[in-house]
Amino acid sequence: MPYQTVKGGVCAPAGFLASAVSAGIKNPDAERLDLALIYSEHPCVSSGTFTTNRVKAAPVRVSHAHLRNNEIRAIIANSGNANACTGIKGLEDARTMANCVAKPLKIRRREVGVCSTGVIGLRMPMERITPHGQDLVDKLKPNNGTKVAKAIMTSDTRHKELAITTQINGKEVTIGACVKGAGMICPSMATMLCFVTTDAKVSRNCLELCLLEAVEASFNRITIDGDMSTNDTVLALANGAAGGSRIQRNTKGCRQFRDALEWVLTNLAKDIVRDGERVTKFVTVEVKNARTYLDAKKVAEAVAKSQLVKASWNGNDPNWGRIIHAVGYSRAPIREELIDIYYEDLPACIGGLVADTPLDKLREIAREARFKIVVDLNLGKSDYTIYTSDLSPEYIDFNRSEYAYWNQARKEGMVE
Amino acid sequence: MPYQTVKGGVCAPAGFLASAVSAGIKNPDAERLDLALIYSEHPCVSSGTFTTNRVKAAPVRVSHAHLRNNEIRAIIANSGNANACTGIKGLEDARTMANCVAKPLKIRRREVGVCSTGVIGLRMPMERITPHGQDLVDKLKPNNGTKVAKAIMTSDTRHKELAITTQINGKEVTIGACVKGAGMICPSMATMLCFVTTDAKVSRNCLELCLLEAVEASFNRITIDGDMSTNDTVLALANGAAGGSRIQRNTKGCRQFRDALEWVLTNLAKDIVRDGERVTKFVTVEVKNARTYLDAKKVAEAVAKSQLVKASWNGNDPNWGRIIHAVGYSRAPIREELIDIYYEDLPACIGGLVADTPLDKLREIAREARFKIVVDLNLGKSDYTIYTSDLSPEYIDFNRSEYAYWNQARKEGMVE
Numbered sequence: 001m002p003y004q005t006v007k008g009g010v011c012a013p014a015g016f017l018a019s020a021v022s023a024g025i026k027n028p029d030a031e032r033l034d035l036a037l038i039y040s041e042h043p044c045v046s047s048g049t050f051t052t053n054r055v056k057a058a059p060v061r062v063s064h065a066h067l068r069n070n071e072i073r074a075i076i077a078n079s080g081n082a083n084a085c086t087g088i089k090g091l092e093d094a095r096t097m098a099n100c101v102a103k104p105l106k107i108r109r110r111e112v113g114v115c116s117t118g119v120i121g122l123r124m125p126m127e128r129i130t131p132h133g134q135d136l137v138d139k140l141k142p143n144n145g146t147k148v149a150k151a152i153m154t155s156d157t158r159h160k161e162l163a164i165t166t167q168i169n170g171k172e173v174t175i176g177a178c179v180k181g182a183g184m185i186c187p188s189m190a191t192m193l194c195f196v197t198t199d200a201k202v203s204r205n206c207l208e209l210c211l212l213e214a215v216e217a218s219f220n221r222i223t224i225d226g227d228m229s230t231n232d233t234v235l236a237l238a239n240g241a242a243g244g245s246r247i248q249r250n251t252k253g254c255r256q257f258r259d260a261l262e263w264v265l266t267n268l269a270k271d272i273v274r275d276g277e278r279v280t281k282f283v284t285v286e287v288k289n290a291r292t293y294l295d296a297k298k299v300a301e302a303v304a305k306s307q308l309v310k311a312s313w314n315g316n317d318p319n320w321g322r323i324i325h326a327v328g329y330s331r332a333p334i335r336e337e338l339i340d341i342y343y344e345d346l347p348a349c350i351g352g353l354v355a356d357t358p359l360d361k362l363r364e365i366a367r368e369a370r371f372k373i374v375v376d377l378n379l380g381k382s383d384y385t386i387y388t389s390d391l392s393p394e395y396i397d398f399n400r401s402e403y404a405y406w407n408q409a410r411k412e413g414m415v416e
Numbered sequence: 417m418p419y420q421t422v423k424g425g426v427c428a429p430a431g432f433l434a435s436a437v438s439a440g441i442k443n444p445d446a447e448r449l450d451l452a453l454i455y456s457e458h459p460c461v462s463s464g465t466f467t468t469n470r471v472k473a474a475p476v477r478v479s480h481a482h483l484r485n486n487e488i489r490a491i492i493a494n495s496g497n498a499n500a501c502t503g504i505k506g507l508e509d510a511r512t513m514a515n516c517v518a519k520p521l522k523i524r525r526r527e528v529g530v531c532s533t534g535v536i537g538l539r540m541p542m543e544r545i546t547p548h549g550q551d552l553v554d555k556l557k558p559n560n561g562t563k564v565a566k567a568i569m570t571s572d573t574r575h576k577e578l579a580i581t582t583q584i585n586g587k588e589v590t591i592g593a594c595v596k597g598a599g600m601i602c603p604s605m606a607t608m609l610c611f612v613t614t615d616a617k618v619s620r621n622c623l624e625l626c627l628l629e630a631v632e633a634s635f636n637r638i639t640i641d642g643d644m645s646t647n648d649t650v651l652a653l654a655n656g657a658a659g660g661s662r663i664q665r666n667t668k669g670c671r672q673f674r675d676a677l678e679w680v681l682t683n684l685a686k687d688i689v690r691d692g693e694r695v696t697k698f699v700t701v702e703v704k705n706a707r708t709y710l711d712a713k714k715v716a717e718a719v720a721k722s723q724l725v726k727a728s729w730n731g732n733d734p735n736w737g738r739i740i741h742a743v744g745y746s747r748a749p750i751r752e753e754l755i756d757i758y759y760e761d762l763p764a765c766i767g768g769l770v771a772d773t774p775l776d777k778l779r780e781i782a783r784e785a786r787f788k789i790v791v792d793l794n795l796g797k798s799d800y801t802i803y804t805s806d807l808s809p810e811y812i813d814f815n816r817s818e819y820a821y822w823n824q825a826r827k828e829g830m831v832e
Contacts, residue, residue, distance in 0.1 A: 318819070399727040
């Protein structure tokens with residue numbers, strides 16, 4: 001453990017407050033936290049990364065716009081409705097969400113980030129949200145981080161948060177974060193929400209670079225089902241409460257901050273995979289010695305996304321034939337006769353041919369809840385690692401139908 | 417029906433003989449056809465298309481080499497073992513397979529195409545194959561087409577063959593074909609075997625062009641699970657027995673032949689989807705008015721391959737939100753606010769927003785065993801259609817494990 005973990009999630013860094021309420025966004029009769037607010041007592045520098053899906057949810061567009069010319073210092077987030085494919089009214093709704101906390105906080109609307117996650121295509125039930133604006137602000141406390149992590153859950157089975165402290169430039173700084181995500185998870189900004197808070201006094205330049213690099217090494221390296229969502233967002237707020245001189249880009253302090261942030265986000269990314277919908281395995285796919293970084297990435301993604309490979313993992317089957325077939329269609333240059341495939345340290349395939357490891361030894365590894373597949377291309381010097389899961393019959397069953405919910409939503413007038 | 421269908425499959429065209437035997441390739445104790453031979457009494461012009469997977473099975477390499485400088489007039493094919501990832505010995509085995517029928521046929525080895533389908537990574541049990549060479553030749557008959565179609569089945573639940581007659585340049589010509597394929601099905605030469613025979617007197621140039629275009633319009637437009645196999649092969653033999661002058665490239669006759677071939681292969685491609693592993697739906701995805709042909713293709717493939725879209729089809733769920741989210745990540749240029757999505761003729765989404773079609777009307781369509789999804793991008797003039805299936809929990813379950821079979825194979829010494 002290279003860092004000291006601490007409690008508190010997004011409220012662990014100094015000067016961050018949070019609150020969450022049960023607004024009944026998906027179901028007015030259910031009592032569960034589904035609307036949350038994060039607020040920094042001090043002004044922040046801020047940064048964000050967003051889905052690369054060309055169909056972008058309204059809150060993604062609004063948060064992106066707010067970040068472009070402003071520093072945000074508050075985030076309002078909800079689960080139960082994605083506010084995606086909702087057109088101009090959806091944009092108005094997202095702005096109204098920001099406004100309903102900006103007013104009681106006495107800050108500008110543009111200082112508030114907005115994030116939503118849930119069903120696509122339904123209007124936000126604004127009449128259940130705006131009345132809670134004042135309430136959210138009144139309930140702000142410095143120990144409510146976990147409530148935020150809970151309020152953004154959808155098909156997640158557990159809340160996911162992490163906070164660490166580390167020394168940068170002689171000051172103790174704290175980084176806290178929470179994430180949600182369990183389905184529609186795919187590299188290129190995995191389908192998820194993540195909020196990062198820190199009291200480190202970093203420049204905006206430094207924060208932007210560190211966030212991009214940390215997301216590339218963490219959330220962009222996980223895949224559960226290969227489906228990229230419309231709502232993926234990571235927002236990072238740094239309020240400088242730790243003091244000291246400002247950490248500038250391209251300094252040792254900036255690199256230390258990047259490493260710490262990457263460690264936090266990588267651990268949360270792995271948590272997302274472990275909590276993937278109906279997932280039974282956590283599999284690390286390590287591609288070694290590709291000609292280029294992009295080749296290694298293509299091979300790792302082809303293996304990690306193959307339905308047949310993932311089905312075999314679900315069946316505890318050390319089926320290297322399916323792995324090499326995915327390597328072959330990855331479009332990366334490979335030489336079949338040079339490919340080695342390992343389950344942990346045991347060779348299943350050497351030089352493109354079956355290895356002589358006893359099958360029951362490989363089977364023992366494939367039975368584990370977490371194991372590593374190594375694909376050595378023996379062509380160059382580039383490596384890439386991806387974190388993924390099996391694919392279970394239960395996943396398909398779980399995702400067969402949202403019809404009943406839609407039917408109910410129509411009756412309630414959420415569809416116009 | 418633009419063409420007259422006839423019986424006989426690959427034996428329907430004049431001058432083609434076939435045979436099949438039970439060689440026990442996968443299981444010596446099971447009595448099922450698994451080794452087949454097609455032979456033309458006359459010399460042929462020939463052509464083939466092969467998997468674009470960079471991991472290529474030995475028979476793919478051997479058939480490709482034979483076709484490069486020769487005309488093949490016979491095909492030996494087996495199910496139960498793919499002879500893939502078997503190295504130099506696998507190449508020797510594939511050549512030996514060609515040889516074991518070439519000798520009794522008194523033709524050169526290079527006039528024989530070789531095709532295998534089944535498990536990856538296991539040596540071919542040659543001792544169960546070569547003794548059948550003479551037998552296959554002795555049993556050649558002009559009415560054994562269906563036996564070939566049966567002998568190449570793996571997880572297929574039924575054999576798939578088709579033959580038609582048509583008039584070209586005043587001569588009646590016949591085209592026959594059979595295919596196999598039910599899993600590892602993905603565009604770019606779907607995971608399958610297909611043998612085409614015809615008595616049309618076509619030039620090699622004409623046959624090559626027609627085959628490429630017909631495959632592009634048929635097998636390259638189907639996807640079941642997005643996994644591209646190592647063994648995909650289409651072989652076409654034209655023996656000219658119908659007589660007349662030779663049909664040259666870029667003539668009306670060549671276009672007529674191409675149209676007829678495309679019709680046969682498209683129907684067989686659709687048959688493959690209908691018989692996909694644990695498939696319950698046949699879905700046509702039609703993308704309209706994209707900016708370019710490639711954009712339309714990207715969108716169609718993203719929708720047809722999305723696990724979440726396919727799971728919703730399995731659940732009879734008219735979930736257009738998942739369709740538009742796949743359109744968004746297809747990497748084709750789109751404008752969200754212009755996208756219309758239809759189930760058959762009924763709009764589910766107009767201008768990127770939910771349409772007012774009653775949900776139960778859409779549900780009725782999604783319940784059908786076959787339906788069409790239309791995605792109208794309203795951006796340009798290019799269309800693309802793809803044929804695909806749902807994804808069922810049973811598919812994953814079916815593909816969980818080949819372990820028991822491998823274990824048995826090791827005991828029998830098929831792994832060295």
